[in-house]
Amino acid sequence: MKKKLLYTLLSVILGIAAGCKKDFLDRQPLSQVAPSAAFRSEAELRLYTQSFYDRMLPNADNDDKGFSLYNEGIDNIIKNSLPVELTGNRTIPVSGGGWNWSELRNVIYFIQYHQRGGLDPSITNKYLAVAKFFRAYFYYNMVARFGDVPWYGEVIEPADSASLQKPRDPRTLVMDSVLADIDFAIANASTTKDNGADQITKWTALALKSRICLFEGTFRKYHTELNLPNANKFLEECVKASEELISKGGYTISKTGDQPYRDLFASYSANSNEVLLARQYSTALQIFHNVNYYTITPSYGKPGLEKKFVNSYLMKDGTRFTDKAGYATMQFSEETLNRDPRLAQTIRTPGYTRIGSTVKRFPDFGATVTGYQITKYVTGEVDDSFTKSYNPLIIFRYAEVLLNLAEAKAELGTLQQSDIDKTILLTRDRVGMPNLNMAAANANPDPYLANQYKNVTGSNKGVILEIRRERRIELVMENFRWNDLMRWKEGKLLEDQFKGMYFPGPGKYDLDGDAKDDIWIYTGTKPTDPGYHYLKLGTDIDLENGVNGGNVVINKNITKKFDETKDYLYPIPSGEILLNPKLTQNPYWK
Structure with missing residues (x-):
């Protein structure tokens, strides 16, 4: 971890965004560094690609594209204010709004010039794999946000007006290019398992491909109004990537600790048995985040789980809580009794104690608007001060890949009970929950979930609903929910009273x-x-x-609105269209 952070700090000091030169004392101005003078050693390749991590991976707080590793909102976690995505008050920004391409230029610069140092491809390809991983990651997020976007394969020079005024390329072309990039990364990245969980490997690339292809396949399947082809192609690629990682990667579901789900996120070091990539923090380097303070003070919106989400947690014996008589009017101590243990490892429930303490604490309405006070990621009281948390924040982990595989196969119609036994069973077994029975789920789909996810139909309706339940519970507060609702075309859920x-x-x-x-x-x-x-x-x-x-x-006097005609995509900033008239606005944004 320290090595990565030091590389990153050095990259800023040396200003390597436009290339590196071996002799620091003889460094030319960055604007004048010729590509032929760059990348003449493996150290230079490593140093340049290391700069991508901090600049392009999500961090603890929301950036202008809404990325965050715990500060999730939407309908999983509710706060005392609503984002504009939920109020129908989104407007077309003049600039910003996630339309930022500066980091992509650094990646493309490397892709274009990485061989100018004359090094053998056996050396350069593993760093090129990292660069292509990040280009795929960048474009996946841009497509998820905007749909069609310009694809750039080469560095644009300031005088290249044709490229600077390039129109948006079709989503189909961009996503095919993303697949090519991530396949190159899988074929050429290091196969050594990263015990520090802070470097891109073949296994991280497979996890990214699994995520990308599930998103794109289901988005194309459910958004029939867009007439996007090859939904099944992407779901099949998700299956292939997930199965390769499962069979060859050597990862497992962590069962470390008395409360293994809680402890996975509260640990001060990433559990490399399950975690493929995490953003690292450090007391030595004074790099912190704020998750403890976020959950115990009123300063960050008083976050808490939403009622329908809490209702979706099963009973500990695997039966449905919402099948119980009187479930809707149960008080807190009764409704949390004998539930899926992940509920008690995600929020304060009766008997809750902080890590390192024996004092029992009840939910604090001074810190949570719903009463369901979050404990996921929360460490001991010593880290409670403002920006003093330093446990790593997970970006890719094995459990997500398991859930991706189960969902992709269910959507394809190829899911078998044996697939559930190697995916859902493992996430549930961590906390002692019974396995999902596919036949039983399809014979009796949960009406509570069916009333929420109204687009799910067909013979696999019941098991798809159960996989969505499992995904929501297992991955809560890991920044998946918005994209999940968008790809499932379930934005109308955001209009419900929280x-x-x-x-x-x-x-x-x-x-x-x-x-x-x-x-x-x-x-x-x-x-x-x-x-x-x-x-x-x-x-x-x-x-x-x-x-x-x-x-x-919560927010009872604020009307929520989600416009099905336009809100599944964000608008292109108006200033960008003025600068480049060839850019077209997303449908129905005016």
Whole structure:
């Protein structure tokens, strides 16, 4: 980890974005470095490609493309404000908005000139594989956001007006080019398993291909209005990449720790049995993120899981919680009893204690709007200060690949119980949950999920719904939900009223099951009895039916809107179209 970070810091100091020269004291101005003077040693190749990691991989906080490794919003995690994607108030920006190509130029520069040093391809190809991995990664994210985008295969010089004013290329051409890049990376990247989980390898490239192809295959399948061909081709490529990683990569699902799902994310070092790539942080280099502070203070929106999501967690015996009589009006200590253990390893449930502490803590409504207070990624109290967390944040892990394989095969109609036994079984077995039975799921699709995912049809409807359940639970807070809803064409789910815990009305409530009341929802004058967390109805907390109780409702006075005709893609900034009239705007954006 330190080696990677030091390389990155050096890359900034040396300004290698336009190329490297072996003799630092004889360095020419970067604008004048000739390609023939660059990449004359393996060290220069390594140093240049190392710069891609920090600049192009997602980080802890949202960037202008909405990437984040824990700061997820949408309908998994609810906050006290809504992003514009949910309110229908998105407008066409003048600039920015994710339409940023600067980092791509650095990658293409390397692809174009990496052989100018005359090194043997046995040396250069493994670094070219890294560059093509990052170009594929860049374009996958751009296509997911904008649809058709210009494909650039060579560095554009300032005087090349034709290339600077290039129109958008069809999505089909771009994604075929992405496949070619990622296939090259798979064939040429290092096959050595990276125990530090901070370098691109063949296995990381396979994981990226699995992710890309599942997205593109399902997007094309469900967005029939776009008439995009070859949906099955991409799903089949997802299957191939996933199966190769599973059979040859040597990765497993981690069962380390008393609470293995929680501990995978709270560990100060990436578990290389499951983690293929993580963004690293360091106390020695003073590089931190903010996840502890994010979950325990009101400063970051008071995040909490949404009610329908909590309802989707199965019972510990594998039966459906939403099949239980009276599930909708169960109070917290009852609704969290005997559920999938991942629920208690993702939020505070009765009996919760912080890592390194024996003090039992109930959900703090001062830090969560829904009452379902997040604990995923949260480490010990010593890291609670502002920007003091330094556990690695996972970008690619084995569990995602397992879920990708199961979903791709289900969508293709080729899924067998034996496939579930090597995918879903493993993610559930980590926490002692029963396996998914494909025949039973298809014979009796869950009506609660079917009411949400209305586009799922066919003989595999039941098992597809169950795979979506598993994916949402296993990958929550890892920045997948938006893309999942977009590719499934389920944006209308974002219009639903977001809710939290159920309370029958004002009164005192025990949230940790210790027979002692913890919070007091009151009306009128605030009580003076000590020992409670007070919440004034209508001010600190809103219930669906006011004094008659109901679920907590969040942002109740804000109307949410998702426009099915245009909101599955983002708009092209107006300033870019002024600069390049050959760019066309996405449909129905005005």
